[in-house]
Amino acid sequence: MSIELAFRLDRGDFSLDLSLALPGAGVSAVFGPSGCGKTTLLRIMAGLERSAVGHLRVGGRTWQDVNQFVPPHRRAVGYVFQEPSLFPHRSVEGNLRYGLRRSQGNGDNSRLEQSIELLGIRHLLARRPHQLSGGEQQRVAIARALAMEPALLLLDEPLAGLDEARRHEILPYLERLHRELVLPMIYVSHSREEVARLADHLVVMDNGRVQAEGSLTDVFARLDLAIAGQPGAETVIEGVVDDYDPRDGVVRVNSDAGPLHAVLGQLETGQPVRLQVQARDVSVALTAPQDSSILNVMPARIEDLAEQGAGHVMLRLRVGDAVLLARVSRRSARELSLQSGLEVHAQVKSVALLG
Numbered sequence: 001m002s003i004e005l006a007f008r009l010d011r012g013d014f015s016l017d018l019s020l021a022l023p024g025a026g027v028s029a030v031f032g033p034s035g036c037g038k039t040t041l042l043r044i045m046a047g048l049e050r051s052a053v054g055h056l057r058v059g060g061r062t063w064q065d066v067n068q069f070v071p072p073h074r075r076a077v078g079y080v081f082q083e084p085s086l087f088p089h090r091s092v093e094g095n096l097r098y099g100l101r102r103s104q105g106n107g108d109n110s111r112l113e114q115s116i117e118l119l120g121i122r123h124l125l126a127r128r129p130h131q132l133s134g135g136e137q138q139r140v141a142i143a144r145a146l147a148m149e150p151a152l153l154l155l156d157e158p159l160a161g162l163d164e165a166r167r168h169e170i171l172p173y174l175e176r177l178h179r180e181l182v183l184p185m186i187y188v189s190h191s192r193e194e195v196a197r198l199a200d201h202l203v204v205m206d207n208g209r210v211q212a213e214g215s216l217t218d219v220f221a222r223l224d225l226a227i228a229g230q231p232g233a234e235t236v237i238e239g240v241v242d243d244y245d246p247r248d249g250v251v252r253v254n255s256d257a258g259p260l261h262a263v264l265g266q267l268e269t270g271q272p273v274r275l276q277v278q279a280r281d282v283s284v285a286l287t288a289p290q291d292s293s294i295l296n297v298m299p300a301r302i303e304d305l306a307e308q309g310a311g312h313v314m315l316r317l318r319v320g321d322a323v324l325l326a327r328v329s330r331r332s333a334r335e336l337s338l339q340s341g342l343e344v345h346a347q348v349k350s351v352a353l354l355g
């Protein structure tokens with residue numbers, strides 16, 4: 001873990017008290033209800049909350065402890081907000097070059113060029129911000145943050161101000177940053193979909209405290225957290241495309257849960273994919289079903305189960321080296337006497353491709 005921090009901050013009504021160890025690359029998402037302190041956490045990391053007491057180390061460098069406080073402009077932080085906040089009187093290129101001037105790097109253009117490429121904004125360089133769509137403005141803001149050669153990229157709900165179509169336009173660019181840059185990103189979001197698509201690591205906050213932290217798959221599979229009770233509760237499974245059958249468009253993906261079959265469109269063999277399995281699309285049977293239309297039937301063991309609302313039970317299933325969530329009716333749970341430790345057959349009706 002190469003980002004380590006522990007902080008306390010008191011604001012009267014609100015207090016924050018947490019410690020975290022986050023990976024030095026990839027996306028750590030911060031998830032939690034409004035007002036729980038997500039933005040405050042990012043501001044502390046950027047050095048913008050002077051009253052926060054604690055320490056922060058990023059990649060072996062100390063940015064804050066009892067003896068020192070590196071001021072915000074000397075921290076190699078890229079910060080992307082919900083609003084793109086570009087300079088209106090500068091062209092896109094002018095905005096990017098401004099970012100470069102503030103950079104702590106060696107001042108060459110290679111990172112700027114890379115940022116332009118990664119965000120696909122070369123054709124926009126001569127335009128002013130008002131000549132860009134909201135999504136394009138946000139891509140420029142992200143490129144500007146990257147051009148500063150940050151050691152840490154903070155993204156505070158970067159897609160929240162955009163409509164559904166624009167959000168889906170930008171997500172692939174964020175996925176690309178994730179794939180191609182070795183850069184830790186802290187991503188605050190209210191969107192379960194964004195978190196499922198982008199995050200490797202997940203921090204769940206509540207009322208200024210860390211409620212849960214760990215790999216995305218582990219935290220999503222915790223039945224004691226409120227996120228498992230949300231309607232869209234799902235499991236995210238990483239895999240590699242193993243086969244594509246052009247006769248019916250079925251892709252076979254090798255995953256920790258074993259081979260998963262799904263109609264995902266044509267994909268290249270060997271391509272890594274991130275799959276989403278909704279808890280409501282997973283059911284269980286005590287005996288192996290015969291002649292089922294369901295493409296994926298796998299031996300599984302119930303690891304844990306929790307009542308949800310009046311009529312549902314959520315099961316956490318161990319399937320191979322993976323876990324799957326399955327939401328079944330309370331009646332089925334009673335009639336099949338479902339309980340922890342029981343061996344069952346998991347049936348996965350539909351697997352979606354994330355990204």
Ligand SMILES: Nc1ncnc2c1ncn2[C@@H]1O[C@H](COP(=O)(O)OP(=O)(O)OP(=O)(O)O)[C@@H](O)[C@H]1O
Nearest residue numbers: 011013014032033034035036037038039040041190
């Ligand atoms: N400048 C400020 N002065 C006083 N209190 C503040 C200030 N900024 C935020 N707060 C309070 O601190 C708490 C944490 O706010 P913060 O913005 O970090 O939450 P958040 O989780 O990012 O919320 P949201 O998801 O709504 O953006 C809230 O109770 C908020 O009202």
